[in-house]
Amino acid sequence: MPTSLAQLRKHLTGPDLKPVYLLAGEEHLLLLEAADALRARTRELGYAEREVLDVDQHFDWNALAMAAASMSLFATRRTIDLRLPGGKPGKEGAAVLIEYCAQPPADTILLITCTQWSKAHETAWVAAVEKVGSFTPVWPLKPDELLRWIGERMASRGLKPDGAAVEALAERVEGNSLAAAQEIDKLALLHGAAPLDAQTLEDLVADSARFDVFKLADAMLAGDAARALRILGGLRAEGEQVPALMGWILNQLQTLARLAGAGTNIATAFRTERIWPAREGVYRRTLARADRAHWEACLVQAARIDRISKGRGDGDAWRELERLIAAVTTPRVLALRAEG
Numbered sequence: 252m253p254t255s256l257a258q259l260r261k262h263l264t265g266p267d268l269k270p271v272y273l274l275a276g277e278e279h280l281l282l283l284e285a286a287d288a289l290r291a292r293t294r295e296l297g298y299a300e301r302e303v304l305d306v307d308q309h310f311d312w313n314a315l316a317m318a319a320a321s322m323s324l325f326a327t328r329r330t331i332d333l334r335l336p337g338g339k340p341g342k343e344g345a346a347v348l349i350e351y352c353a354q355p356p357a358d359t360i361l362l363i364t365c366t367q368w369s370k371a372h373e374t375a376w377v378a379a380v381e382k383v384g385s386f387t388p389v390w391p392l393k394p395d396e397l398l399r400w401i402g403e404r405m406a407s408r409g410l411k412p413d414g415a416a417v418e419a420l421a422e423r424v425e426g427n428s429l430a431a432a433q434e435i436d437k438l439a440l441l442h443g444a445a446p447l448d449a450q451t452l453e454d455l456v457a458d459s460a461r462f463d464v465f466k467l468a469d470a471m472l473a474g475d476a477a478r479a480l481r482i483l484g485g486l487r488a489e490g491e492q493v494p495a496l497m498g499w500i501l502n503q504l505q506t507l508a509r510l511a512g513a514g515t516n517i518a519t520a521f522r523t524e525r526i527w528p529a530r531e532g533v534y535r536r537t538l539a540r541a542d543r544a545h546w547e548a549c550l551v552q553a554a555r556i557d558r559i560s561k562g563r564g565d566g567d568a569w570r571e572l573e574r575l576i577a578a579v580t581t582p583r584v585l586a587l588r589a590e591g
Contacts, residue, residue: 254387256285262385263292269384270355273377275338275365276389280429285387286364293330293360300329306340312347319356328358338365338372345376352379392428397421401431405447408439415449423456425466425482462486464499472503472537476580480573493560493568497553504550504579510534511543541582549578 254262274285290301302318304310318331340348351361363380365372368388380386392400402417412420424430434456438447441455462485470479486496506524513520521531538546552575560568 271361271384273363273380273386275368278389282389298328298330303332306335330360333363336366338367348376349379352383412447416452419449464496471579474580479576497557507546
C-alpha cells in the first residue's frame with residue numbers, strides 16, 4: 252500500500268526507519284523536500300555516511316550490490332542514495348533491487364528517488380520495496396490539495412493570509428508548486444507577519460502561472476470558461492501562435508466526437524481511445540454537456556480556425572478560438588455557429 256506524504260512525515264517523527272524508501276513523482280519540489288526530510292532524519296538517527304549512486308544508461312547495477320556488501324569506513328550506519336530519474340531500472344536493475352529488498356543489509360537505509368513516474372512504473376520491484384520498506388508516490392496537487400498546501404506553507408513562513416489571499420495565490424501559480432514556494436518566500440520577506448489579504452497579495456507577487464496548451468484543453472473539458480480564456484490570454488501574451496495550439500485541441504475534439512458516437516459502448520470506446528480510468532470522469536462530464544452533433548460542429552469550427560491561422564481563410568483566429576472555447580465550456584448557453 253503506497254504511503255502518502257503526510258503519512259511519511261508522521262513516520263519520520265518516530266524512532267525507527269525502514270530499510271528501503273522509494274519516493275517517485277513529477278512534482279519535483281515536493282519530492283525534493285520529502286527526500287531532504289528523510290535524509291535529515293537519517294542523520295539525526297546516526298546514519299552519518301551517505302553514498303550517492305546516479306543511474307544513467309551506462310550505470311553498472313553491480314555498484315548497488317557492492318555498496319550493500321561493503322563495510323562502512325567511518326560510521327556504523329549509512330545511507331545509500333540511489334537516484335533513478337526515469338523510474339525504470341530495466342530487467343537487470345529490477346532484479347538487483349528485488350534481491351536487495353529480499354535481504355537488506357543491516358544499519359543501512361536505501362533511498363530511491365525517481366523524477367518520472369506513472370502507474371505503469373509500479374512493477375515487481377516496487378512491490379518488493381513495499382514489502383520491506385515504504386513507497387511514496389508524489390502526484391501533482393489537486394486544486395483543494397494545492398489550497399491546503401499553500402495555506403500551510405504560508406503559515407509555516409510566518410504569514411497570516413485570509414482565505415481569499417490563499418485562493419489568489421493558487422490562481423496565479425496555476426498548480427506550479429515551485430512557483431508558489433518562491434512567491435511565498437518572497438511574501439515572507441516583503442510582508443512579514445501582518446495580516447495578508449488578496450489585494451495586498453496581488454500587489455506584491457508576480458503572475459507566475461505557467462500556461463500551456465494541455466492546461467488550456469483541460470480547462471475546456473472541465474467547463475471552466477474563465478480559466479480557459481485566462482490561459483489562452485497568457486499563451487498569447489507569451490508569444491504563442493494559434494497553429495501551435497490547434498493540434499492538441501483538434502485531437503481532443505476528435506476524441507470527444509468519437510466518444511459521443513459510441514452510444515452504450517462508451518466503456519469500450521474509452522479503452523480504444525487509450526484514456527486512463529482516472530480521466531474517464533472528465534470526458535463523461537464533458538460529453539454530458541452536449542450531444543454528438545455539437546462536438547462535431549466544434550470540430551468543424553476548430554478546423555476552420557486552423558485554416559485561418561495558417562492564412563488559408565478569412566477572420567481573426569484568436570477571436571474565433573475564444574468563441575470555440577465558449578462553445579466547448581458552455582454549449583447550452585452559447586450555441587456554436589459552425590462555418591465550413
